[in-house]
Amino acid sequence: MHTPVKKLNKPLSIQKKWMVKLGLFTLAFGAVVGIYSFYQLNKYEVKEFIAQKIDAKLENVMVSGTEHLTAEELLKTFPLKKGDTLVGFNAAGLRDALSELDWVKEAVVERELPSTVKISIYEYKPLARLNDEDGLFVVDNTGHKITSIVSEEFKHLPLLRGEESAENAAELFGLLMEKEIKLGADVVEARYIGNRRWDIGFASDVWVRLPETGAEKALDVLKQLNQYKNVLAMEGTVIDLRLEDRIVLRLPENKKIEERIL
Numbered sequence: 001m002h003t004p005v006k007k008l009n010k011p012l013s014i015q016k017k018w019m020v021k022l023g024l025f026t027l028a029f030g031a032v033v034g035i036y037s038f039y040q041l042n043k044y045e046v047k048e049f050i051a052q053k054i055d056a057k058l059e060n061v062m063v064s065g066t067e068h069l070t071a072e073e074l075l076k077t078f079p080l081k082k083g084d085t086l087v088g089f090n091a092a093g094l095r096d097a098l099s100e101l102d103w104v105k106e107a108v109v110e111r112e113l114p115s116t117v118k119i120s121i122y123e124y125k126p127l128a129r130l131n132d133e134d135g136l137f138v139v140d141n142t143g144h145k146i147t148s149i150v151s152e153e154f155k156h157l158p159l160l161r162g163e164e165s166a167e168n169a170a171e172l173f174g175l176l177m178e179k180e181i182k183l184g185a186d187v188v189e190a191r192y193i194g195n196r197r198w199d200i201g202f203a204s205d206v207w208v209r210l211p212e213t214g215a216e217k218a219l220d221v222l223k224q225l226n227q228y229k230n231v232l233a234m235e236g237t238v239i240d241l242r243l244e245d246r247i248v249l250r251l252p253e254n255k256k257i258e259e260r261i262l
Helices: 012-054 071-077 091-099 165-178 215-229
Strands: 060-064 104-112 116-123 128-132 135-139 145-148 159-161 187-193 197-202 207-209 238-240 248-250 259-261
Touching: 071 091, 091 104, 091 116, 128 165, 159 165, 165 187, 165 197, 165 215
Parallel strands: 060 116, 128 159, 159 187, 207 238
Antiparallel strands: 104 116, 128 135, 135 145, 187 197, 197 207, 238 248, 248 259
16 A cells, blocks of 8 residues: 655745745844843943043933922032033932932933933922921822921912821812812812711812712802802801711801701
């Protein structure tokens, strides 16, 4: 019996050509990856070699991204003065030092030869003031304490009180802005009650008690009530929206009616 010969799908010469092409591509790709990896590993050494050869010295410091961080605070961390050598400049060390400053969320430091250090600062964005047992602080939307402040600073920001108020404020403030209630101009204070609900204070000295659940619906009711009764202009009034079936207005003692149920 004769062993059947397996037919080739393609002529042998064509298969060999494809194998050669594939091999060459693999070698080329590997060479590119190798060169890139070598460059990444050695680019600092290359730049350092150039800095030595040209005797690089500091002439310019370019800083971007600062709004609240002062030049004085930044310069305290900067280890060089004009004319100092840039050979051996420790960009990572300066970056780490800058990242320790209160307002700095992230810092990028680059040495640009022949004579420049470039610093890019990304600051925390202040959302509110926080008054807790440790003092008065500016916080961001995650509740991070950016820096301590005195009472007259950042008064355009609403004041937070209550345990975990800073961590939960972003959700409340997002809801208020969605309802076109302005922070700082309309809402000047927010108190987080029992880790579960909010009391919000308006510039008109009106306080609104929001429910534990359904705060969005309660704010819709508040907007409608204000359109018809102008309740947010009734100085000293407390508007209690915690109950689903009623709205309770507590008026100041000098008013004729101390409490009204709507």
